[in-house]
Amino acid sequence: xxxxxxxxxxxxxxxxxxxxxxxxxxxxxxxxxxxxxxxxxxxxxxxxxxxxxxxxxxxxxxxxxxxxxxxxxxxxxxxxxxxxxxxxxxxxxxxxxxxxxxxxxxxxxxx
Amino acid sequence: xxxxxxxxxxxxxxxxxxxxxxxxxxxxxxxxxxxxxxxxxxxxxxxxxxxxxxxxxxxxxxxxxxxxxxxxxxxxxxxxxxxxxxxxxxxxxxxxxxxxxxxxxxxxxxxxxxxx
Numbered sequence: 001x002x003x004x005x006x007x008x009x010x011x012x013x014x015x016x017x018x019x020x021x022x023x024x025x026x027x028x029x030x031x032x033x034x035x036x037x038x039x040x041x042x043x044x045x046x047x048x049x050x051x052x053x054x055x056x057x058x059x060x061x062x063x064x065x066x067x068x069x070x071x072x073x074x075x076x077x078x079x080x081x082x083x084x085x086x087x088x089x090x091x092x093x094x095x096x097x098x099x100x101x102x103x104x105x106x107x108x109x110x111x
Numbered sequence: 112x113x114x115x116x117x118x119x120x121x122x123x124x125x126x127x128x129x130x131x132x133x134x135x136x137x138x139x140x141x142x143x144x145x146x147x148x149x150x151x152x153x154x155x156x157x158x159x160x161x162x163x164x165x166x167x168x169x170x171x172x173x174x175x176x177x178x179x180x181x182x183x184x185x186x187x188x189x190x191x192x193x194x195x196x197x198x199x200x201x202x203x204x205x206x207x208x209x210x211x212x213x214x215x216x217x218x219x220x221x222x223x224x225x226x227x
Contacts (some may be wrong), residue, residue: 006134009213032213034215041220042202042220042221043115043201043218043219043220043221044154044201044203044216044218045218046215046216046217047215049215051213089153089154093212093213096158097142097144097156097159097161097210098156098168098169098212099156099213101153101154101155102153103151103153104153108148
């Protein structure tokens with residue numbers, strides 16, 4: 001079945017550091033891929049998405065490129081801020097109605 | 112600007128008690144979902160409703176029932192609560208755009224449920 005694998009956290013970075021959170025997936029066909037972010041005490045919010053190979057999703061300085069050849073959708077940001085501290089979830093949508101989530105990666109950015 | 116509203120936000124139950132978690136959305140979305148979030152497990156789908164009048168099981172439906180009361184409301188019921196159901200429960204909604212359903216899901220802030 002479909003699955004999403006994210007790098008284990010927590011990830012701790014200093015402000016203005018470069019961020020990469022790895023995400024790989026297993027799926028048949030052509031899934032759509034998403035990154036969601038969860039701030040403390042809140043629900044998940046869509047950060048960005050890509051619906052076909054080589055698409056790049058971007059939002060709030062975050063980017064991720066849908067790489068079918070490596071089945072990956074890694075999240076990157078050039079310069080993180082303290083306000084980016086949150087849990088990040090990679091997810092895919094394939095043949096069904098619901099999303100298939102990774103386990104989440106916690107990010108802590110220190111001043 | 113409510114989006115998806117869940118009630119209650121916190122609840123403590125004793126084993127064997129029953130309760131209903133409420134969810135309402137004001138975005139006129141067709142599809143609604145219930146997930147549970149457990150440490151180290153990500154989000155797992157309990158039940159979903161692709162459209163008003165339909166409900167289907169997700170990955171972890173045992174011990175739960177749902178009702179799609181109308182287009183806005185989707186409730187989750189625990190008939191006889193067990194400690195293994197201690198979790199954070201999220202309701203979400205989305206437009207329906209065909210399959211695969213790549214429409215963004217909008218989440219409520221969650222219900223934190225503890226079962227003693």
